Amino acid sequence: MDKRKNSKNKLTLLVLLASCALLYLADSYLSSFQIRILNLAAIYAILALSMNLVLGFTGMFSLGHSGFMCVGAYTAAILTMSPASKELIYYMEPIIPALANIEWPIFPAIIAAGLLSALFGVLVGIPALRLRDDYLAIATLGFAEIIRIVVTNTVSITNGSLGLKNIPSINNIWVYWGCAILTLIVIKRVINSSWGYAFRAIRDNEIAAEAMGISLFKHKLISFTIGAFFAGVAGALMGFLITSVDPTMFRFLFTFQILLIVVLGGMGSLTGTVISSLVITIMMEVLRVVEQPLNILGLAIPGLSGMRMVIFSILLLLVILYYRQGLMGTREFNWDWVLDRFKVGKSGERGETA
Amino acid sequence: MSLDVFLQNIANSITLGSLYALIAIGYTMVYGILRLINFAHADLLMVAAYIAFYGILLFTLPWWLAFAIAIGLTTLLGIGIERAAYRPLRNAPRISVLISAIGVSFLLENLGIVAIGARPKSFPRPEALVWNLHFGNISFLSLTILIPVVTIILLLLVTFMVKKTKIGMAMRAVSRDFETSSLMAVNVDKVITATFAVGSSLAAVGGIMWSMQYPQIDPLMGVFPGIKCFIAAVMGGIGSIPGAMLGGFVLGFCEVFLVGLFPAASGYRDAFAFVILILILLFRPGGILGENVVEKV
Numbered sequence: 001m002d003k004r005k006n007s008k009n010k011l012t013l014l015v016l017l018a019s020c021a022l023l024y025l026a027d028s029y030l031s032s033f034q035i036r037i038l039n040l041a042a043i044y045a046i047l048a049l050s051m052n053l054v055l056g057f058t059g060m061f062s063l064g065h066s067g068f069m070c071v072g073a074y075t076a077a078i079l080t081m082s083p084a085s086k087e088l089i090y091y092m093e094p095i096i097p098a099l100a101n102i103e104w105p106i107f108p109a110i111i112a113a114g115l116l117s118a119l120f121g122v123l124v125g126i127p128a129l130r131l132r133d134d135y136l137a138i139a140t141l142g143f144a145e146i147i148r149i150v151v152t153n154t155v156s157i158t159n160g161s162l163g164l165k166n167i168p169s170i171n172n173i174w175v176y177w178g179c180a181i182l183t184l185i186v187i188k189r190v191i192n193s194s195w196g197y198a199f200r201a202i203r204d205n206e207i208a209a210e211a212m213g214i215s216l217f218k219h220k221l222i223s224f225t226i227g228a229f230f231a232g233v234a235g236a237l238m239g240f241l242i243t244s245v246d247p248t249m250f251r252f253l254f255t256f257q258i259l260l261i262v263v264l265g266g267m268g269s270l271t272g273t274v275i276s277s278l279v280i281t282i283m284m285e286v287l288r289v290v291e292q293p294l295n296i297l298g299l300a301i302p303g304l305s306g307m308r309m310v311i312f313s314i315l316l317l318l319v320i321l322y323y324r325q326g327l328m329g330t331r332e333f334n335w336d337w338v339l340d341r342f343k344v345g346k347s348g349e350r351g352e353t354a
Numbered sequence: 355m356s357l358d359v360f361l362q363n364i365a366n367s368i369t370l371g372s373l374y375a376l377i378a379i380g381y382t383m384v385y386g387i388l389r390l391i392n393f394a395h396a397d398l399l400m401v402a403a404y405i406a407f408y409g410i411l412l413f414t415l416p417w418w419l420a421f422a423i424a425i426g427l428t429t430l431l432g433i434g435i436e437r438a439a440y441r442p443l444r445n446a447p448r449i450s451v452l453i454s455a456i457g458v459s460f461l462l463e464n465l466g467i468v469a470i471g472a473r474p475k476s477f478p479r480p481e482a483l484v485w486n487l488h489f490g491n492i493s494f495l496s497l498t499i500l501i502p503v504v505t506i507i508l509l510l511l512v513t514f515m516v517k518k519t520k521i522g523m524a525m526r527a528v529s530r531d532f533e534t535s536s537l538m539a540v541n542v543d544k545v546i547t548a549t550f551a552v553g554s555s556l557a558a559v560g561g562i563m564w565s566m567q568y569p570q571i572d573p574l575m576g577v578f579p580g581i582k583c584f585i586a587a588v589m590g591g592i593g594s595i596p597g598a599m600l601g602g603f604v605l606g607f608c609e610v611f612l613v614g615l616f617p618a619a620s621g622y623r624d625a626f627a628f629v630i631l632i633l634i635l636l637f638r639p640g641g642i643l644g645e646n647v648v649e650k651v
Contacts, residue, residue: 138585139632145581145628150625316456
């Protein structure tokens with residue numbers, strides 16, 4: 001057994017090193033546009049992982065992700081923008097003095113964005129998590145919408161519907177993928193902890209879980225808050241990637257895209273989520289072609305904006321109707337499986353996720 | 355607030371409330387039977403409005419024919435959505451059906467954007483239906499009277515159907531207990547189809563009247579009315595038809611008077627409905643008229 005565990009640790013380390021090498025290669029050989037897409041994929045991966053924790057592992061259908069992202073994005077943006085550009089941008093109403101002269105470095109701002117978003121998660125979760133299924137969905141959707149409307153209306157803090165511009169830009173692939181890998185590790189740890197077992201018990205049968213002595217409310221709130229934290233982090237990164245935020249970015253459409261990634265990858269599989277974030281983000285870019293005017297065999301097709309979302313909606317429907325488990329179901333990439341293939345060590349107990 | 359303004363607000367809130375009530379019924383009927391928030395219901399408003407729009411402007415049909423065709427096609431679409439996207443998932447977890455509903459809703463909205471374009475269009479108001487009325491110092495459109503009247507007639511019809519007809523009785527049976535009613539020789543599929551037909555045709559009427567009252571239509575026009583009508587249904591007690599009517603009127607009144615009494619809060623108008631929803635869910639999850647049901651093992 002020890003030998004097996006040893007080789008698993010080595011393999012994990014190897015994969016980490018390999019992904020670092022891949023990132024290094026990507027950083028040096030890909031064009032800046034391609035790197036931007038990869039960075040976007042990292043953000044989507046963080047979002048989808050956190051939604052999967054809530055939806056796939058705890059079985060709570062929360063549609064509030066865009067709201068938490070909104071909180072994170074605004075927090076990080078306001079904390080890191082230079083006082084000069086704040087003065088320039090807030091011309092409708094000056095920013096409140098307490099925030100006018102703050103200029104934080106990037107990383108504390110990302111953490112602060114996550115923490116504030118987690119605080120919102122607690123505040124939203126305490127009332128909302130008493131609800132279940134579709135009521136929870138519509139209530140969290142409502143909360144996200146309330147957050148967005150409040151952000152639009154508190155002009156002296158958020159600059160209202162004009163949004164924020166000149167957010168410090170980060171083009172470093174290591175920041176985005178570093179955060180994504182950290183998210184993956186943290187969420188995997190959570191899932192394999194006793195909390196994680198409680199989450200899955202709640203997902204599979206709330207009443208049975210409660211009878212086994214699991215505090216439903218406490219564990220739901222923990223899962224929800226962790227989800228909100230990472231959504232906030234992703235929001236902050238989104239701001240740094242595109243250097244501007246405005247309230248219309250965080251509409252329900254955004255939550256829909258993340259939902260699509262989670263469903264496609266398999267609700268309850270982290271591996272699937274990471275793969276499908278990459279696939280969907282790249283597809284979103286590749287499919288831009290269909291929104292451009294085309295010329296096929298002399299037949300001129302005008303550019304159809306919105307066509308990508310039609311394709312994605314159909315994709316979501318097909319997956320949910322005919323292939324409900326998605327890409328990976330609840331399975332994970334698993335070292336045991338690999339080791340068995342190569343007949344290393346004895347076969348240990350299954351079910352442990354790698 | 356002067357008396358004139360007060361009366362004007364009353365008139366506005368009755369109109370808005372009747373529209374909410376009409377659309378909320380579709381939500382409440384579907385939820386009562388399938389326990390599903392039919393997200394696509396909201397987009398049926400949009401579909402009906404556009405069919406009527408193109409019927410009148412492109413095919414130069416008389417308004418009544420265009421409206422009839424719009425209602426008919428929207429009803430068929432509603433039935434089709436149930437067949438294609440909900441029926442295959444009848445035994446699936448509720449979350450899957452909900453995701454499917456969200457998928458259908460997004461599909462319709464984006465098909466609308468692709469086919470018609472996102473730019474708002476102005477809906478033609480048939481002169482036979484819309485004219486100005488003056489009443490002392492307040493002036494209002496004939497729609498202010500027409501919409502509540504149509505709504506009340508339709509509500510009475512639906513109530514009659516549910517209470518007195520055989521299919522209505524079957525609907526009530528299915529909403530109470532799926533399995534037992536199918537054992538009692540109720541054709542569950544047929545009942546569900548009928549429910550979707552009634553709900554969708556009410557949504558179509560609601561959509562057409564909505565676009566006459568607020569004559570700016572675009573592919574996303576259904577989203578907010580849709581969510582608010584669902585909220586109205588929850589307020590009144592989901593599954594209950596009188597509840598949906600009550601919820602619709604209450605929500606209409608609250609919204610109009612919130613803006614009327616506190617003009618500074620008008621930016622928060624759309625958030626208000628959600629605040630009500632959350633308060634209702636927390637303190638009286640059964641709604642005003644509903645009963646609280648505890649889920650058993």
